[in-house]
Amino acid sequence: MRVLLIEDDIPIQELLRAYFEAKGHAVSSAADGVEGLKAFNAGVPELVLLDVGLPRLDGWAVLEAIRASSAVPVVLLTALDDTDDVVRGLAMGADDYLTKPFDVRELDARVQAILRRLEVPETLSSLDVGDIHIDDRSKTVTVGESFLSLSPKEYKLLTLLASEPGRVFSSDEIIAHLWPDSDRAAANDVKQYIHLLRSKLYRSPDIGDPIENIKGFGYRLNG
Ligand code: CA
DSSP states (O other), X not given: OEEEEXXXXXXXXXXXXXXXXXXXXXXXXXXXXXXHHHHHXXXXXXXXXXXXXXXXXXXXXXXXXXXXTOOOOEEEEEETTOHHHHHHHHHTTOXXXXXXXXXXXXXXXXXXXXXXXXXXXXXXXXXXXXXXXXXXXXXXXXXXXXXXXXXXXXXXXXXXHHHSTTOOBOHHHHHHHHOTTOSOOOHHHHHHHHHHHHHHHHTSTTTOOOEEEETTTEEEEOO
16 A cells, blocks of 8 residues: 655654555655645555644645645544644544554554544555566566566566565465465475575665574564
8 A cells, every 4th residue: 555644743654654664565754735735646655644833824725725635544643642633633524634743553453443434445556666666456576777587486476475574474474475385385395495596686786685594593674
């Protein structure tokens, strides 16, 4: 899912970014209302988190401009004691709100509830890890500007690793995912596909080798 964060409090913006990226979502952000609207128009996000108190153009004006053209779910970020903001925001077409400050567990619970309520699909239609962009609707992978031609198995392997960047996947997990019906697949097959995928990803000079072999444990994709 493409998430847009419009928030001028940078630690909060970074907390939210880390949270959504860890879930595999593509995050763009802006620190004022004008840039926020620009990012909105450029990126067609599927979820917007919008701070109320923003420089240059406040959250109300941003919300109004978004609502003039889009029904995208908008979640307001408000300070704890601003119940008036919440009422006003919901009246203006915001879908929900998060009160600041929040810790990660609270954030997670709230966001899950909001996504369920808004029926925003949590299944990924696209995924970004570093410079790697995976579009699951068209099954295409781009690295920077260049398209990669992947076999279905390579694609499956990449999306598995990309579903949780930084997490180590064991050979057994990869086998279960790539060859669910076979009892003959072995760690060597995994090795071979990792090699194939790595050589394709490696062709892009910008990113180096994003797949890391953790000896004795498995493989992970680094963002
Ligand atoms: Ca603010």
